[in-house]
Amino acid sequence: IFDGCEGIKTLDIRAEVIGEESFANMPSLETFTVSSDVKTIKKRAFENCTKLKLVDLKEADDGASVETIEDEAFKGCTSLEKFRLPATLKKLGNRIFLDCNEDGFKALVFGGTQAEWNKVEVSKSYKEWTGFKRKNIGMWDYCKNGDYYRNWKNN
DSSP states (O other): OOTTOOSOOEEEEOOSEEOTTTTTTOTTOOEEEEOTTOOEEOTTTTTTOTTOOEEEOOOGGGTOOOOEEOTTTTTTOTTOOEEEEOTTOOEEOSOTTTTSOGGGOOEEEESSOHHHHHTSBOOSSHHHHHOOSSOOOOGGGGSTTSHHHHTTTTO
């Protein structure tokens, strides 16, 4: 839909599905907000949005509804620093952060409990679903009850 658009810095998305490559290659995009309608983020939806820094998919009590994030959804978002996965999440694809700047990535948290995280369908390992090469963490440390979660926006 907006693949390659320049000049758009902020998006407020109100749709049930964010389609494949819908917002890919938008060099100016820095932030986006999802409405409670969004259930699925398709493959490479935000690929190469090189200025995108913060993705906050909200909490369930804030109206979050994202259930699925497909393969390579945020591939090549080289400025991405902070990302909050919602407690409503049911399935994560492979390599959602492929070709992102792993060294610049400061915080990845999950808005639910450890029990809720254990119900999310993910690849066999953190490295497979994130696409990161070096970091390897257990997400239970980054769930809503943990210190990392409480401080994630301040990191």
